Amino acid sequence: MRLLQDTAHAKINLFLHVTGRRSDGYHLLDSLAVFAGVGDQVSMQAPAEEMSLVITGHFGKGLDCNADNLVLRAANLLKDATKSTGAWNFKLEKNLPVASGIGGGSADAACALRLLATEWKSDPSILYSVAEKLGADVPVCIAQKATRMQGIGEVLHTVPQLPDIGMLLINPGVGVSTPAIFKSFATLGGIRSRQEITFPEKWETASSLFSTLRETGNDLQAPAILHAPIIQDVLNAIALQQGCEISRMSGSGATCFGLFSTPAEAESAQQSLSAQAANLGWWTWAGPLHQSP
Numbered sequence: 235m236r237l238l239q240d241t242a243h244a245k246i247n248l249f250l251h252v253t254g255r256r257s258d259g260y261h262l263l264d265s266l267a268v269f270a271g272v273g274d275q276v277s278m279q280a281p282a283e284e285m286s287l288v289i290t291g292h293f294g295k296g297l298d299c300n301a302d303n304l305v306l307r308a309a310n311l312l313k314d315a316t317k318s319t320g321a322w323n324f325k326l327e328k329n330l331p332v333a334s335g336i337g338g339g340s341a342d343a344a345c346a347l348r349l350l351a352t353e354w355k356s357d358p359s360i361l362y363s364v365a366e367k368l369g370a371d372v373p374v375c376i377a378q379k380a381t382r383m384q385g386i387g388e389v390l391h392t393v394p395q396l397p398d399i400g401m402l403l404i405n406p407g408v409g410v411s412t413p414a415i416f417k418s419f420a421t422l423g424g425i426r427s428r429q430e431i432t433f434p435e436k437w438e439t440a441s442s443l444f445s446t447l448r449e450t451g452n453d454l455q456a457p458a459i460l461h462a463p464i465i466q467d468v469l470n471a472i473a474l475q476q477g478c479e480i481s482r483m484s485g486s487g488a489t490c491f492g493l494f495s496t497p498a499e500a501e502s503a504q505q506s507l508s509a510q511a512a513n514l515g516w517w518t519w520a521g522p523l524h525q526s527p
Contacts, residue, residue, distance in 0.1 A: 235279065235280070235281070236279065236280045236281075237277060237278075237279045238277065238278050238279075238349050238352070238353065239275065239276065239277035239278070239349075240275075240276055240277075240345050240348060240349055241273045241274070241275060241276075241345070241524075242273045242274040242275070242276050242338070242341035242342045242344065242345035242375070243269040243270060243271070243272070243273035243341060243375075243378050243524045244269065244270040244272055244273050244330050244336040244337065244338070244341065244403065244519075245267050245268075245269055245336055245337030245340065245341055245371060245374065245375055245484075245485075246267065246268050246269070246270055246336060246401070246403070246484045246491055247265045247266070247267055247335075247452065247484045247485050248265075248266040248267070248268055248447055248450075248480075248482070248493075249264075249265060249266050249431070249447060249450030249451060249452060249482075250263060250264075250265045250451075250452045250453060250454060250484075250485065251263065251264040251265070251428065251431075251450065251451070251453055252419065252424075252425055252453045252454070253384075253425065254425060255425065256386070260370075260386045261386070261416060262384070262385060262386060263383060263384065263385070263386065263387065264382070264383070264384050264430070264431070265382070265383045265384075266380070266381075266382055266383075266393065266447075266450075267337075267374050267380070267381050267382075267383050268380045268396065268523055269378045269379070269380075269523065269524040269525075269526075270336075270401055270403060270519065270521070270523060270524060271401075271521045271522045271523060271524045272329065272330070272403070272519045272521065273329065273330060273341060273524075274291070274326060274327060274328055274329050274330055274338060274341065274342055274345070275291075275325075275326070275327040275329065276305065276324065276325070276326055276327075276342055276345040276346055276349065277324070277325045278322040278323065278324045278325070278346070278349055278350075279322060279323045279325070280320060280321070280322050280323070281320070281321075282321040282322050282323040283321060284321045285306055285309045285310055285313075285321050285322060285324070286299075286306075286321075286323050286324065287299045287303055287305055287306050287323075287324045287325075287326060288323070288324070288325050288326070289303075289325075289326045289327075289328060290325065290326070290327050290328070291326070291327040291328035291329050292328065292329065293328040293329065293330060293331055293332055293338075294326070294327070294328035297328065297332065304339045304340070304342060304343035304368060304369070304372075305324055305326055305342050305343055305345075305346045306324070307343070307368060308343040308344075308346045308347050308350075308364065308365075308368055308372075309322065309324065309346050309347075309350060311364045311367060311368070312347055312350050312351065312354075312356065312360075312361070312364050313350070315360050315363070315364050316354055316356050316357075316360055318350075318354045318356075322350070324346060326342055331405040331407070331489065331517050333409050333410075334405050334409075334485075334487070334488060334489040335410075335483065335484045335485030335486050335487045335488060335489045336403070336405075336484055336485065336489045337371045337374075337375055337485070339369075340368070340369050340371035340372045340375050341371075341375040341378075343365075343368050343369070343372050343375075344365060344372050344373075344375035344376045344378075345375075347361055347364060347365060347372075347376065348376060361376065362376065366388050369387075370386045370387030370388065371387055373387065373388055373390060374387065374390055377526060378524060378526050379392075379525065379526040380393050380395075380396050380523075380525070381393060382433070393433055394433060394434065394435060394436045394437055395436070395437075395525070396437060396443060396523060396525065397437055397438075397439060397440045397442075397443055398440075398496070398497070398522060398523070398525075399440045399443065399493055399494060399495060399496070399497075399522075399523065400493070400494035400495065400496050400497035400498065400499050400500030400501070400520065400521065400522060401491055401492070401493060401494070401497075401500055401520065401521065401522070401523060402472060402475070402478075402491060402492040402494065402500045402503050402504055402507075402518070402519075402520045403484075403489055403490075403491050403517075403518065403519045403520070404468050404471070404472060404489070404490050404491075404492075404507070404511065404516050404517070404518050405488060405489040405490075405516065405517040405518075406462070406464045406465065406467070406468050406488055406514070406515075406516050407514075407515045407516060407517065408462045408464055408465075408488050409488070410458055410461050410462050410486060410487045410488050411461070412486040414461060415454050415457050415458050415461065415486045415487065416454070416457075416486075418457035418458075418460050418461065419453060419454060419456075419457045421457075422456060422457055422460075431446070431449060431450055433446065434446070440479075440495040440496075441495075444479045444480060444493065447480055447493070448480070451482070452482055452483050452484075454483070454485070454486045454487065455482065455483040455487070458483060458486060458487035458488065462487065462488050464488075465483060465487055465488050465490060468488075468490045468516070469481050469482070469483065469490050471507060471510065472490060472491070472492035472503070472507075473492070475492060475503035475506060475507065476499070476502070476503065476506075477494045477495060477496075477499035477500075477502070477503065478492045478493070478494060478503065479492075479493050479494060479495065480492065480493040497520070497521050497522040500520040500521065501520045501521060503520065504518050504519070504520035
């Protein structure tokens with residue numbers, strides 16, 4: 235019996251600009267994606283008669299374990315693409331809120347691909363080709379390192395090492411529809427002309443990173459608030475915390491984040507909000523970024 239496991243870290247969009255739209259309807263984006271020190275746990279065990287999946291964890295209730303799940307789709311697509319043999323029993327422990335703007339499903343699929351690629355010694359080009367077929371957020375979740383995403387998410391650029399900042403995540407427990415958010419984005423004025431953000435060769439300090447981020451935003455934040463006004467309440471609660479430098483929504487929502495100069499400051503803010511979060515049923519996490527070598 236063999237057991238392999240890895241963490242599917244939460245993907246956070248520190249900024250997200252909608253820069254265009256393709257003829258097929260897909261929106262073009264410019265975003266700085268980072269990964270938090272919290273995530274789902276993915277494990278796989280062999281031997282198995284066929285690819286299978288069991289889902290556990292606080293946010294696992296009601297999720298389908300059939301072949302349409304991204305983890306199994308990823309496994310079967312990579313198996314076919316590499317003409318590999320063998321099957322695995324997958325277990326997914328869902329610690330992250332679902333459909334919440336932090337790439338949970340995409341990160342889970344990418345985690346399964348990483349584990350299988352290591353086992354099968356898959357060519358990286360095949361790995362990323364399969365990832366692109368699974369969704370726009372899956373390729374960036376393969377390496378789980380700070381990356382600038384462009385195109386529809388498939389154009390990836392390395393970025394300078396980020397300082398050891400702290401992050402607070404809050405999800406208010408409401409779901410938002412990504413297609414509906416983009417529709418409202420168009421209603422509110424849609425794509426606007428802006429100068430492309432340039433990054434320095436290195437962010438020497440947390441303050442220098444925050445300075446760059448203050449020139450950016452999340453174009454989907456305002457339309458998301460129209461659909462779920464509680465997002466604004468979360469953003470306000472984060473912004474009021476001592477040491478908070480940036481308060482913003484990730485992806486198409488509804489998870490919001492606060493950035494702090496140190497993980498300790500973020501953890502202190504989480505503690506300060508603990509009673510309010512418990513009363514309102516908000517999910518929270520605080521700590522450092524996950525920084526892959």
